[in-house]
Amino acid sequence: MIADYHTHTRYSHGKGSVEDNVLAAIAGGFRRVAITDHGPGHKFYGVRLEKFESMRREIDAMNAKYAGRIEVLLGLELNLISLGGETDYPSGRAELFDFFLMGYHRGVFPRSGLLSFTILKRAPEAISRNTRAVCRALDRYPIDIVSHPGEYIPLDITLLAKAAVKSGAALEINASHPAITPEQIRLAKAEGALFALSSDAHTPGRVGDFGAAERLAAEAGLTEEDIVNAEGLAGERFWERIRARRGTSD
Numbered sequence: 001m002i003a004d005y006h007t008h009t010r011y012s013h014g015k016g017s018v019e020d021n022v023l024a025a026i027a028g029g030f031r032r033v034a035i036t037d038h039g040p041g042h043k044f045y046g047v048r049l050e051k052f053e054s055m056r057r058e059i060d061a062m063n064a065k066y067a068g069r070i071e072v073l074l075g076l077e078l079n080l081i082s083l084g085g086e087t088d089y090p091s092g093r094a095e096l097f098d099f100f101l102m103g104y105h106r107g108v109f110p111r112s113g114l115l116s117f118t119i120l121k122r123a124p125e126a127i128s129r130n131t132r133a134v135c136r137a138l139d140r141y142p143i144d145i146v147s148h149p150g151e152y153i154p155l156d157i158t159l160l161a162k163a164a165v166k167s168g169a170a171l172e173i174n175a176s177h178p179a180i181t182p183e184q185i186r187l188a189k190a191e192g193a194l195f196a197l198s199s200d201a202h203t204p205g206r207v208g209d210f211g212a213a214e215r216l217a218a219e220a221g222l223t224e225e226d227i228v229n230a231e232g233l234a235g236e237r238f239w240e241r242i243r244a245r246r247g248t249s250d
């Protein structure tokens, strides 16, 4: 594993600073670490809009300070906020971010119809409604990783995998929210999906700790070529995609 693309800091509800996570990633021998705090649509721990610029400056300062040792990325973990697939994507300021994760979280400011996510969530129609919402978000926004699919709301993994392959997003296997099953991972892989193993660390000590995610990936029979933050071609292509986006927004 060469990167952890999902870690939190005090900018949302993590316990450490950006530099704490960077130092933990260096100690773990990683080439890249991403700071991916919660999008502004979260009621309790979304990053405040007025912090965006200072976050960017802090990431740039980290890259200058630790040049040659690690590359630090600024991402944002977007919230799904409507059944139509809207998110709290920061339109107009997206160029401040290197890439985006997106997932459903409780406690967001809904735009419309959000109750349907949480009520009757085990009903068959809820699964297709949820899946449609996530797939629409993949259509609408440049999302690179779907956070913890299946956590909080059940999804049709095959349909999600098809949409993710089309949009180029990786599906996450999250060590802190290991909601996806080995069977679902195998179904998604059969559709050609790629995966990101993440710590979703909320404390610096957990940065790069993929424990439960690695066990799920192994049980499902994934190899480095299925994983965008492992050493290999899949990882190279994923990194190229992020770099290309950064290049155009500079």
Ligand SMILES: [Zn+2]
Pocket: 077, 103, 105, 147, 148
């Ligand atoms: Zn999350």
Ligand SMILES: [Zn+2]
Pocket: 006, 008, 077, 200
């Ligand atoms: Zn997270």
